[in-house]
Amino acid sequence: MQTDELDALRPDWDRTALFLDFDGTLAPIVDRPEDAAMAPATRAAVAAIRARTGGAVALISGRALADLDARTAPLALPAAGSHGAEFRSPGSGAETAAGAAARLAPAAAAIAALAGAEGLLMERKPGSVTLHYRSRPALGGAVRALVERLAAEGAGLRALHGLMVSEVALAGIDKGTALRSFMAAPPFAGRSPIAAGDDTTDEDAFRAARALGGTGIKIGPGPTAASHRAPGIAAFLDWLARRAAG
Ligand SMILES: O=P(O)(O)OC[C@H]1O[C@H](O[C@H]2O[C@H](CO)[C@@H](O)[C@H](O)[C@H]2O)[C@H](O)[C@@H](O)[C@@H]1O
Secondary structure, eight states: OOOEEGGGOOOOGGGEEEEEOSBTTTBOOOSSGGGOOOOHHHHHHHHHHHHHTTSOEEEEOSSOHHHHHHHHTTOOOOEEEGGGTEEEOTTSOOEEOTTHHHHHHHHHHHHHHHHHHHTOEEEEETTEEEEEOTTOGGGHHHHHHHHHHHHHHSTTEEEEEETTEEEEEETTOOHHHHHHHHHTSTTTTTSEEEEEESSGGGHHHHHHHHHTTOEEEEESSSOOSOSEEESSHHHHHHHHHHHHHO
């Protein structure tokens, strides 16, 4: 679909809700997930937009919620982690989708076996199991095939493929369901949503935002359902800082 230049997008923060991905959106992509970090200027821009929207800013990430909180502290934003399987709305505690650990356990064991055998990085999150192959891109095909098979074999599971990573996640839950849940209650309800992200997993959020009369911002190249595009994270963060200021 046609995407427009980001410069043309000037949100009225009194009427807008902002949903932000983390890796590749607020923090540059790096080789090791544990090294991903948000710059102080990015944290300040997010805080300023939160104030201007009356609190209608949330994170929607593939990361575990606890990990996300640590990397974005002291913002303590409303957030969905594990691609929506963990959810914390404003002023409430975090919830994880029912039965997540039991549903994911067999897949976690199989993924741990391949990770151990091949020296790949595995992340066990409350709502998904992740296998990274950035350190060994040639294993991408094998990783994707394993994750597809495990998701097909388990009940209520699905395969997710992102940037040098594949995950077994929960079926029926994605970044779009998370965005819709936020939009159903204050301070998000009644506002026009903007969802920003860089990965294929963000497409569900873009579609949900558009269905609610809002828009999506795709960061980087590739097909997208988003209506606007930033050529890369630097351009997106520059836009964010400028829109935070005026
Ligand atoms: O939805 P996001 O907030 O973008 O999270 C998606 C995944 O991000 C992390 O992995 C990605 O970023 C790493 C650090 O830059 C990079 O090394 C890796 O190759 C990327 O796939 C995170 O580790 C995953 O758990 C998230 O699902």
